[in-house]
Amino acid sequence: MAQVKRKKKKKNGCLWTIFWILFVLILAEITAGAVLYREKIMEEVETRLAPDVPYQEVRIKEAQIKEKYYYGQLEKEEKTVYKEILQGVQDLSAEIYIHSSDARRTNEIFQSVLRDSPDVFWCDGTAKTTHYEGSKEEYTVLEPAYSCTKEEKKERQAKIEEEADKCLAGISAYAADYDKILYVFEYIVNTVEYDAAAEDNQNIYSVFAHKRSVCAGYSKAAQYLLERLGVFCTYVTGVVRSGENHAWNLVICEGDYYYVDTTWGDPVFLSSAEAIANDYISYDYLCCSDQELLKTHKPDADLKLPECTDMDYNYYVVNGLYHEEYDSELVLEEMNDTIAAKENPSVFKFADDESYEEAHSDIFGKLIDKAAQKLAKQYDLGQVKYTYMDDPELNKIVIYWQYE
Numbered sequence: 375m376a377q378v379k380r381k382k383k384k385k386n387g388c389l390w391t392i393f394w395i396l397f398v399l400i401l402a403e404i405t406a407g408a409v410l411y412r413e414k415i416m417e418e419v420e421t422r423l424a425p426d427v428p429y430q431e432v433r434i435k436e437a438q439i440k441e442k443y444y445y446g447q448l449e450k451e452e453k454t455v456y457k458e459i460l461q462g463v464q465d466l467s468a469e470i471y472i473h474s475s476d477a478r479r480t481n482e483i484f485q486s487v488l489r490d491s492p493d494v495f496w497c498d499g500t501a502k503t504t505h506y507e508g509s510k511e512e513y514t515v516l517e518p519a520y521s522c523t524k525e526e527k528k529e530r531q532a533k534i535e536e537e538a539d540k541c542l543a544g545i546s547a548y549a550a551d552y553d554k555i556l557y558v559f560e561y562i563v564n565t566v567e568y569d570a571a572a573e574d575n576q577n578i579y580s581v582f583a584h585k586r587s588v589c590a591g592y593s594k595a596a597q598y599l600l601e602r603l604g605v606f607c608t609y610v611t612g613v614v615r616s617g618e619n620h621a622w623n624l625v626i627c628e629g630d631y632y633y634v635d636t637t638w639g640d641p642v643f644l645s646s647a648e649a650i651a652n653d654y655i656s657y658d659y660l661c662c663s664d665q666e667l668l669k670t671h672k673p674d675a676d677l678k679l680p681e682c683t684d685m686d687y688n689y690y691v692v693n694g695l696y697h698e699e700y701d702s703e704l705v706l707e708e709m710n711d712t713i714a715a716k717e718n719p720s721v722f723k724f725a726d727d728e729s730y731e732e733a734h735s736d737i738f739g740k741l742i743d744k745a746a747q748k749l750a751k752q753y754d755l756g757q758v759k760y761t762y763m764d765d766p767e768l769n770k771i772v773i774y775w776q777y778e
Contacts, residue, residue, distance in 0.1 A: 427513045429471045430458040443608035443624070444486035447678055452483055459516060460487050463497050466524055468517060475512035477505040482676075484516060489609040492594035492601070495530065495577035496522050521574065530579050537582035542602060551605050551627045552687045555634060555661065558599045562592055563639045563655050589637040593621040596636050600625065607634075612673040622659065622671065630684040633667045635659035654719065657689035658768050669767055690723040698725045700732040702741065709745040713752065713775055720745075720773040730769035737771060738764075745773075753777050 434457050439445050445456055455474050462470030474480045481503045488499050502517040522530060545557045565585055569575070572586035580587035581595040593609055600607035606626040610633070614620045622635035638659050658666070664682045673679055690696035697705075705722060712720045722737070724730040746758040759776040 427471055427508060427511070429473060429513070430462045430467065432457045432461045434461050434464075439490070441606070442490040443606075444490050448483070448486070452479075455480060455483050456487055459484050460491065460494075462516065463487065463491075463494055463518055466496070466520055466527065470516040470518070472514045472516060474514040475505065477503040477514050480505075480514045480516060484518070489611075492578055492598040492609065493534075495534065495574070495579045495594075496520050496527050498576045521577075530583070534578060534582045538599060538602065541599060545603065547603065549603075551625075552661070552692065554600065554603045554605050555625055555627055556689070558596055558603070559634060559636050559639060559657075559660055560655065561599075562595055562636045563641075566592065566595075566640075568592075568637065568640050589621045592637040592640075593623050593635075596623050596634065610673055610677065610679065612671055612677075614672070615670045620671065624679065624682075625661070627661055627687045630686070631680045631682045632661035632663070632684070632687060633659060633671075633682055634661060635667075635671070638670075654772070654774075658723075658770065660689040661687045663688070666768070690721070695721045696723050696725065697729060697733070700724065700729045700736070702736050705733065705737065706741050706744060709741065709773070710748055713745060713749050716753075716777055718774050720775070722771045724769040727766075727769060730766065730771075733771065734764065734766070742773065745775075749775055749777075 432454075439457070439460070445453065448456055451473070455472050458472045459470060459480075472480055474483075481501065484501060484503070485499060488494060488497065497518050497520055500519045503514060504517075505514050506512065541558075541561050544561075545554060549557070562581065566581050567586045568588065569586040570588055572580050572584055572588065572591070574580040574584065574591075575586070575588045576590045578591060578595045578598050580591040587595070597607045597609050600623075608624050609621060610624050611619070611621050620637070622633060622637070625632055625634050636659075639656050641654055641656075662682075663685050666688075667682070685691050685696070688696065708722070709720045712718070722733060724733055742760070742762075746760065749755065749760075750758045755778075761774045761776075763770075763772040765771070
């Protein structure tokens with residue numbers, strides 16, 4: 375009997391072990407389920423407390439901006455940021471929510487948007503940029519500064535388009551690239567006064583409404599007009615020889631890149647009072663190469679710019695005023711032809727320092743006196759007068775003849 379009882383007791387111990395194992399497993403399952411349920415509840419609470427980021431809704435079509443210079447340099451994700459910024463600025467949004475985790479880079483793309491968009495005259499580029507770490511993702515909020523309200527923007531836009539239409543009526547849409555660039559260059563130089571105190575001088579409204587601006591207005595106006603004429607043109611920033619900030623343009627003329635600086639075509643930048651009195655326009659920066667530009671201009675280091683090596687459509691080359699080497703007889707002939715036609719000025723642009731120095735020595739040593747004798751004889755002058763500009767930095771000599 376004692377032996378049977380012991381066997382029965384052992385069997386009961388096995389049952390209790392199995393029971394505890396099952397209990398532990400069930401408890402573990404219940405606990406795991408509770409944890410998952412709690413996590414699900416917390417996720418729902420967080421979603422309600424932190425809703426989805428209200429990113430800028432983009433209505434801009436790729437076809438509208440695909441040819442823009444700085445847009446084309448961006449990676450795929452950055453192009454999304456560019457579009458969100460551009461759309462927000464066009465809508466005058468106070469806060470633009472952007473798919474970006476880098477506030478610094480967002481602001482750089484913002485500047486690219488404005489370089490590509492001369493028509494965005496209501497935004498000068500200043501903004502507050504803040505990066506946020508949301509519960510779901512990181513994002514950036516851009517808060518641009520605007521110079522006018524939506525209603526004022528509409529009125530100013532109408533004025534800009536009215537003046538631009540008047541300008542463009544003077545040039546055929548079928549004209550060659552060079553002719554369009556020359557036309558816009560001369561239009562801006564002849565109609566706009568350089569004025570550091572001009573209103574809205576960082577945008578095109580200053581040019582079309584006030585006819586007074588600075589380099590930013592000059593360059594953005596050239597970009598705006600040339601884009602309307604179907605000529606590639608973009609906005610370039612940097613410094614000039616004095617160390618001052620400056621802006622100019624990069625264009626494509628008949629398939630090649632060139633630089634254009636309308637601001638430095640304005641007589642206000644010339645040192646000769648006589649040149650200003652004669653409304654002299656400087657064409658040194660009408661379709662010039664890197665070699666010419668970099669003598670006086672230095673683009674910002676962060677800009678990716680193409681090489682500009684061609685000179686075929688440089689103003690002086692097109693007009694036969696560019697000399698690869700010095701020819702004394704040819705230079706005297708050109709001065710005499712100018713005098714015979716009673717025109718001004720005689721302009722000589724040389725390809726390098728050596729040719730310029732040779733020309734300088736010969737022209738001011740004897741040739742200018744020979745030309746002056748022809749001037750006196752042809753117009754029966756008792757006293758001969760002329761003025762000149764001598765620019766060794768640009769290898770250029772300009773002579774004005776007085777016919778009375």
